[in-house]
Amino acid sequence: MVTLLYFARLRETLGLPSEEVELPAGVATVEGLTEWLRRRGGAWAEELAPVKPVRVAVNQEMAAPQTALADGDEVAFFPPVTGG
Amino acid sequence: MVTLLYFARLRETLGLPSEEVELPAGVATVEGLTEWLRRRGGAWAEELAPVKPVRVAVNQEMAAPQTALADGDEVAFFPPVTGG
């Protein structure tokens, strides 16, 4: 299982703050997981579209599309940050 | 009369914080006044020597060697500042 977290605008438009999913067969990277989520269609396809400035953190560190995923990981999706 | 003020190291080495003098005949600028003071010899010649980094203010504004002097002016001599 991996834990998926959604923050800010993504949390609102996707309609949930978090979920637990089995890492799908063939999904080994952030890019692969994002592509798999996009296939859910609707808001998922729209909000996670490649043109959208979505940031991803794996185990609370900023990640790149090629960052590897493993069972037990915490993967967070969020818009560019706006604190301070 | 002009009021001459001396600060910091200059006040100590020249031995006085201030004095009133008649603007000497022929002295019309900061440079002329400094040259006239230098002719007092001793600490005056030494501390106001051209190689020394002496700063001069006229009527509480930083002045240049060519700044004009007039009767009633307040002329201050001091080392480079070191506040803050």
Place this chain on the structure above:
Amino acid sequence: MTVRVQTEDFDAGAEILRLRQNDPRIGAVASFIGLVRDINEGESVAGMTLEHYPGMTEKALAAIVEEAKRRWDIYGAVVIHRVGLLKPTDQIVLVAVTSAHRGEAFAACEFIMDYLKTQAPFWKKEETGAGARWVDARESDDQAARRWE
């Protein structure tokens, strides 16, 4: 090095005093306070909600402070960032840095703010006359952060 994320307000003067006191090596304290303004991008703002990513936020802030310590000769730093509901004139963030000389303290303080703005997982949602809206990230903040690369 102190990093805190909290809903409560903070006493900036007391935090700065705590950071600097009793250390006679310190010659300089540079600090920054960020406040909620009543206008943003041309819209009046009645208040905002600050959301964050608990756990990652603290790690990201600590990493930014560590990077500042690696780059400049600084003695101490404190970063406090509020979350939750805030209204205009409320304090959002405090960054304070101590060093022997002012150049290092100023640079490290501004660096921490620039990186916090682009790296720490906080998001602002503003209440405006036209309804609630998520604040968009600003290109000028990315530019400010790139100065330090």
Place this chain on the structure above:
Amino acid sequence: MTVRVQTEDFDAGAEILRLRQNDPRIGAVASFIGLVRDINEGESVAGMTLEHYPGMTEKALAAIVEEAKRRWDIYGAVVIHRVGLLKPTDQIVLVAVTSAHRGEAFAACEFIMDYLKTQAPFWKKEETGAGARWVDARESDDQAARRWE
């Protein structure tokens, strides 16, 4: 715009609060505190006396603040500088600046400090183990001030 030269200590937190409060246009407060260190140029320092040029000092500080206001879009500024006898860890100077965005506040605060260091008529005399000495002006301070030309 507030400029003060005084022998008494100051409450930096209270001054910053007074400067920023009740003005919802302010999004940023940058501030700097200068402190007496117990070592300078390799000598231990037991204390120092700060001399100044009454009258000119206040005018010079006010002119520096006006120049900062001319260069950056800032709302308010306070400069407090102490004179007289000071010992290590004592506060010497406070500069605080408010603006809408942080870039202006940081720049104006650092500018005021750099110009104060090279233009305002203050002089430090340190008490060291080797006796009393007038502090020499530093080339690095002239360089810092020239950045803004």
